[in-house]
Amino acid sequence: MNQDLADRPPSIHVAANKHLVIDFNSYDSALYRQACHTLEQTFGFIQNGDTVTGLDEGIGPSFHRADVEISTGWDNWSGNYLLSNSSEGDDILQLLFARLSP
Numbered sequence: 746m747n748q749d750l751a752d753r754p755p756s757i758h759v760a761a762n763k764h765l766v767i768d769f770n771s772y773d774s775a776l777y778r779q780a781c782h783t784l785e786q787t788f789g790f791i792q793n794g795d796t797v798t799g800l801d802e803g804i805g806p807s808f809h810r811a812d813v814e815i816s817t818g819w820d821n822w823s824g825n826y827l828l829s830n831s832s833e834g835d836d837i838l839q840l841l842f843a844r845l846s847p
Contacts, residue, residue, distance in 0.1 A: 757842045764829040765838045767845075771824040776845055780827060783844060784808050784815065788837055792817075813837065 753770045760766040769777040784790040785808070794806035805817035808827075815837065816828040829835045 755842070755845055757838065760828055762828070762830065764831065765835045766823075766826050766828045767838055767842055768823040769825040772819055773825065777825040780841055780845060781808075781817075783841060784827075784837075788841070790815065 755767055755769045755776055757765055757767050767780070769780075771777075781792070785792065788810065790808035790810045790813075792806045792808050796806065797804045802820035803818055805819070807817060808815040812831075813833045814830045815834050816830060817825070818828070819825045827838060827841070829838050
């Protein structure tokens, strides 16, 4: 992974699917683990699915709550990420990002 990115805090922006994504800029960081824990314990999501690994990227198990899905994955450019797939997921990621920010 790009070392310059590892020194940056997480960021939130609109992804290609027109929904929000949080990039953690490192792989398996404490903040990423905290975010996953918060999705489960505070927001009531359940994580399930398989992990698919490629050469320089991967897709992890998604978080689900009712009809809301938040995808997980990683790549060499963003580190771990959480990707919304709906406007409801966007709202959750905005709340989650606010909790992660100092």
